[in-house]
Amino acid sequence: MKKALILLLLLPLLTGCWDRLQLRKLNLVDIAAFDLNEENGEVELHYIVTKLKSSGQGSGDATSQVTKLKGPSLVETIGQGQYTDQAPFLGITTGTYMLSESFASHDPVSSLDFLLKTPYSSINIPVVVFEGNLTKFLETVPKENSEFTENLYDFNKALEKNNIIPNISMMNFILSREEPLEDTALPVMKQSDLGVELSGALLFRQGLNTGTKLNKEKVQMMMLMKGKGAGRQRYTGNLSDNSKKQPFSDKTDQINYAYSVKSEDTKITFTSRPNKLPKAKLNVKLEINSYDLGIASHKYKPDYVNHMEKELSKHLEDLAVATIETMQKANCDILGIGKELKAHHPDIWKSLNWRKDYPSMKIEPRFKVQIINSDTE
Numbered sequence: 001m002k003k004a005l006i007l008l009l010l011l012p013l014l015t016g017c018w019d020r021l022q023l024r025k026l027n028l029v030d031i032a033a034f035d036l037n038e039e040n041g042e043v044e045l046h047y048i049v050t051k052l053k054s055s056g057q058g059s060g061d062a063t064s065q066v067t068k069l070k071g072p073s074l075v076e077t078i079g080q081g082q083y084t085d086q087a088p089f090l091g092i093t094t095g096t097y098m099l100s101e102s103f104a105s106h107d108p109v110s111s112l113d114f115l116l117k118t119p120y121s122s123i124n125i126p127v128v129v130f131e132g133n134l135t136k137f138l139e140t141v142p143k144e145n146s147e148f149t150e151n152l153y154d155f156n157k158a159l160e161k162n163n164i165i166p167n168i169s170m171m172n173f174i175l176s177r178e179e180p181l182e183d184t185a186l187p188v189m190k191q192s193d194l195g196v197e198l199s200g201a202l203l204f205r206q207g208l209n210t211g212t213k214l215n216k217e218k219v220q221m222m223m224l225m226k227g228k229g230a231g232r233q234r235y236t237g238n239l240s241d242n243s244k245k246q247p248f249s250d251k252t253d254q255i256n257y258a259y260s261v262k263s264e265d266t267k268i269t270f271t272s273r274p275n276k277l278p279k280a281k282l283n284v285k286l287e288i289n290s291y292d293l294g295i296a297s298h299k300y301k302p303d304y305v306n307h308m309e310k311e312l313s314k315h316l317e318d319l320a321v322a323t324i325e326t327m328q329k330a331n332c333d334i335l336g337i338g339k340e341l342k343a344h345h346p347d348i349w350k351s352l353n354w355r356k357d358y359p360s361m362k363i364e365p366r367f368k369v370q371i372i373n374s375d376t377e
Contacts, residue, residue: 030149033098035134036106045069045077046138048149064142064149074111094122095153097170100134109177109207116174126156126167129202131190145194163231165201165219177207181339183332188213203332212330221323225282225335227266235259239315255294262372263287268340270348277357278348280337282365289373305371313367320365328359
């Protein structure tokens with residue numbers, strides 16, 4: 001009876017949120033964004049943190065707050081954060097790193113490599129490049145859209161899950177500097193209303209910015225050639241039907257297409273040539289579900305399907321040639337041709353100076369498309 005009475009007396013002391021003050025003071029960094037002021041050379045660091053208002057027992061109202069720091073280097077800029085009245089900043093919950101175009105163009109890995117040894121920092125999270133005025137964007141959008149940080153995190157996950165473009169973590173991006181055959185394509189995003197949208201991909205050669213950007217169409221082709229095109233991604237566009245040339249004219253009918261890839265098989269083969277660089281052949285077989293090929297899918301006839309399979313294969317080959325040309329001009333082997341050659345053809349590999357020879361190497365794409373949602377199977 002006495003024990004029960006004591007427990008009843010202690011009960012009021014055990015209620016309430018003992019750590020309410022600490023929760024409200026935490027600065028949990030959702031996004032760390034890096035910019036470079038071209039005029040004075042200062043590095044600008046933007047922390048987007050989640051602040052809790054009206055925190056209660058296990059809950060609270062979240063709001064985004066942007067803090068801007070600046071200094072002569074990124075390390076020194078981060079150090080400035082401990083002297084502000086908003087400190088400390090906790091990076092263990094960071095969900096995205098954003099690089100401005102100017103920061104990304106000035107040897108970003110050399111500025112970022114200290115993060116590998118920095119305690120309480122997140123390095124296995126995605127890095128993206130922002131196209132446009134990063135400072136202006138961060139001063140407005142996160143304040144106007146309270147769900148921006150969460151939406152950006154989910155967007156990055158969806159891009160990889162749907163095979164639109166893979167995430168490149170901060171750790172892998174930094175370590176790519178030490179890998180001779182490790183080239184990367186960082187997603188490029190731009191402002192869209194109160195959020196962002198994918199604009200393309202920026203190519204890096206061993207952590208160095210090549211200055212070459214792939215548009216969204218070439219990013220899709222990159223994924224197809226890497227054997228990562230199957231999934232929820234939708235492919236749309238238009239192609240010229242050469243069988244319907246207008247009389248006495250070079251003009252051809254434009255046919256809209258829309259499809260998804262059900263399955264894909266990609267193989268790279270090499271041919272050694274006397275006194276010449278080896279030739280690489282990229283063979284891509286696609287089984288697709290077509291939603292639009294100029295006519296409704298229920299009207300597909302065998303001859304039409306066979307014809308459009310050939311037309312679409314040729315169209316994709318043309319897009320692949322243009323994409324490969326862009327990659328070779330940038331001397332960026334994002335398709336992993338060199339890795340494949342070194343692993344399976346060591347004798348050929350030893351005869352090459354890869355970085356010198358890759359831009360001049362003949363890489364021939366070959367596509368074979370099969371439409372599987374038709375009655376002609």
